[in-house]
Amino acid sequence: MTHLEEELKELKQQVTKMFVLVHSQLEKSYLSLQNLDKDIAHEILMTEKRVNALELKIDLDCENYLALYNPVAVDLRYVLAVLKINSNLERIGDIAEGIARFVIDSSTTFSNELIMHTHTNQMFDVSLKMIQDAEDAFINEDTSLARIVFKQDVILDNININANNNIINFIKNNPDDLEQCLHILSTIRKLERVGDQAKNIAEEIIFYIEAKVIKHSRKL
């Protein structure tokens, strides 16, 4: 392995670390929301600083790599893809932090019924799975797995579209839970964006491996 390849391998390890960290942040935000666990929510806020620091480090590593090694072809696409994957992951980190803040601000527990009725639980499961699949696709350079990420996004979109009606129905029967309902609606909107970000990441993986631009097109 040449020393340039070693640098790329090191970069890949950093990005993998970012995937793991961000996945764990979103998973914890789910846990803290289910149990109104404010300790976990505070832990998420602390860890968010590490996510931000790692984002900056990866950006800097990419800048250095571009400046020092002038990569071309697949190596160039790889570094360009990593820059975008990195910023999408950082935004997922922000979303986990946002959900943690709802938990911290909330005075009463989110009822299980509300979470189930609005399919928020399913949204968490699907978006976590999408991040995991994107991570595996990135590690193994597996573009068919990257394509599976797109398919899952449809589920999130549907839940999001139906969210208003679901929430309205729930409020009718539980008018006292208004604050909770608003937090859950915001959480659903956030998770819908996690889906978009995972999709963007999958697009970047396909771009760097296959040199195909998937963005803004329906063709997979």
Next chain:
Amino acid sequence: MIEAKNLNLYYGAFHALKDINLKVAEKSVTALIGPSGCGKSTFLRTFNRMNDLIPGVKIEGDIIVDDENIYQKGIDVDRLRKRVGMVFQKPNPFAKSIFENVAYGMRVNGISNEKVIKEAVEQSLKQSALWDEVKDSLKKSAYALSGGQQQRLCIARALAVEPTILLMDEPASALDPISTAKIEELIHELKKKYTILIVTHNMQQAARVSDFTAFFYMGSLIEYDLTKTIFTNPAKQQTQNYVTGRFG
């Protein structure tokens, strides 16, 4: 430790190096860059006193190598040149066998134990990443090798006398891209054991192989920093103009 302190060099009346101060980091690669004629090679040659051979040269200031000012009186220049090896732009093997090219420095230094020489030759050829290509043809003339192989042979020859510092003056500029890549990879390996100073007119090469970069312009050291910094965010406008190709 290697350091230039208030170094000035004159070729006759021409002031070729102007008050250079620079500390070289050990076991790392320092690249000297700058436009042709800015003094890179002159500066490199001050570390093994090669400029002494040029008539009319005047040198002021200190060059410290391993806590010793190499320009003070009583310095053994032959011993210095053992510690500070040099590799030139054009591969310059001797008209001898591959083996004898590498053994040469040891023989000159009075080593006569053939077993010791044989081991050192093998060791040096391994370190210069040439061994596998020549181990079955050590008796062949060095001239039978390709340009890239000859350059790695010259590196092996320099390593055989166990220097601590390697000076390289555009060591890859006469080579094809594949041989160049091999030399660059070799430099990356060698820095684990040696302190390397390399002159290159190829900025990308400086970026790829070095840890520190010194930018020279018209005999002055304009900027000296981590290579990463020089190529992403240099402090001086002149450096920025040079590395971005906007010079002049």
